[in-house]
Amino acid sequence: MRRADEEEEPLKLIRRYVTPDRRYLKLGGSLLGMGGRDRTKFLRKLGQAAGEISPRELDTLLDRGWRERKTAAWLVAVAGRTEFRDRLGELLLASEGPYAGQAYCVALAVFGTRADADLLVAYLDRYLRRPDLYYDQTAALGALLLLDAKLGADYAARFLAPDGLWQQWIDGPPSKDRGVPDSYREFIGELCAFAGEAAKHCPDRRT
Numbered sequence: 001m002r003r004a005d006e007e008e009e010p011l012k013l014i015r016r017y018v019t020p021d022r023r024y025l026k027l028g029g030s031l032l033g034m035g036g037r038d039r040t041k042f043l044r045k046l047g048q049a050a051g052e053i054s055p056r057e058l059d060t061l062l063d064r065g066w067r068e069r070k071t072a073a074w075l076v077a078v079a080g081r082t083e084f085r086d087r088l089g090e091l092l093l094a095s096e097g098p099y100a101g102q103a104y105c106v107a108l109a110v111f112g113t114r115a116d117a118d119l120l121v122a123y124l125d126r127y128l129r130r131p132d133l134y135y136d137q138t139a140a141l142g143a144l145l146l147l148d149a150k151l152g153a154d155y156a157a158r159f160l161a162p163d164g165l166w167q168q169w170i171d172g173p174p175s176k177d178r179g180v181p182d183s184y185r186e187f188i189g190e191l192c193a194f195a196g197e198a199a200k201h202c203p204d205r206r207t
Contacts, residue, residue, distance in 0.1 A: 010064060013057055017049050017071060024067040027074045028102055029187075031194050043194065047201025050078035062087060066099040073103035077110040078198045085111060089119035092136070093126065101136030106191045109143040117155045120144040128165035131172020138177070141166065142184030146192070149185070156181075 018024050026034070026042065034042060053075055061072035062084075069091065076084045085108070092104040108116040123140045127133060144156045159166045160181060170176055 010060055010068075013060055014064075014068060017053055017057075017061065017075065018067055020045070024071045027070060028191065032190060043198040044201045046074070047078055047198040048203065050075040050198065051201075051203035053079075055081070055083070058084065059087075062091065066097045069097075069100040070103045073100060073107050074195065077103070077107035077192075077195045079202050080110065080199065082111050082113075085115060085119070089116075089122070092119065092123050092140070095127070095133075095135050102139040102191075105136060105139040105143040106188060106195060109146045109188055109192050110195050112147060112150050114151060114153070117144060117147045117151065117153065120147070121155055124159055124165070128159060128169040131169045131176075132174070134174070134176060137169060138179070138184045139188060141181055142186075142188035145181060145185035146189050 021042065023042075023046070027046075031039070031042075058072050058076060058081070061068040073088060073091075075081075076088065088104045088107050092101055092108075095101060105120065108119055120140050120143055124137065124144065127135055127137055127140075141156060141159065144159075148154055148156050158164060166181070170178060
């Protein structure tokens with residue numbers, strides 16, 4: 001009976017935080033196409049959820065699949081739960097599955113400190129050396145450029161140097177999107193703005 005209860009709890013969390021209104025699918029680029037009442041309603045509910053979910057419940061979601069991890073990372077970002085910084089950094093670096101990495105990058109960009117920049121640098125140092133892997137390099141670079149602008153730093157400079165790791169990754173097979181790095185910064189910046197808007201609806205967090 002206890003095992004059944006243990007299996008039921010994650011399912012309750014998924015139904016409460018991940019799947020309502022297909023939340024896990026809308027977190028990310030889909031937000032850019034959302035406007036008016038739909039956006040206001042979605043971000044209000046997201047902010048409320050971010051304030052309601054407990055650290056233990058977030059841990060449970062982060063231990064599961066990409067849908068749960070992606071949603072949990074957004075809830076962490078909206079509520080500014082910097083105690084999850086290292087956990088998100090570890091998940092980003094491990095890159096065990098698809099679709100959640102962008103959310104980790106958004107959270108680190110929202111936190112906005114040099115510690116967050118260091119985690120993004122570690123990711124880029126590893127995965128820009130793998131042109132065969134098209135993971136979350138563009139999101140990580142965009143987040144790092146955003147932090148550079150915020151902190152008055154130049155973490156991204158060595159990656160973007162002529163013939164640097166960024167160019168090597170772009171040039172390596174298979175072919176990749178050759179977007180301007182600043183476009184990635186603007187994109188992550190827009191997602192961070194959504195997180196900030198949702199945060200206005202975030203009640204006091206549980207301890």
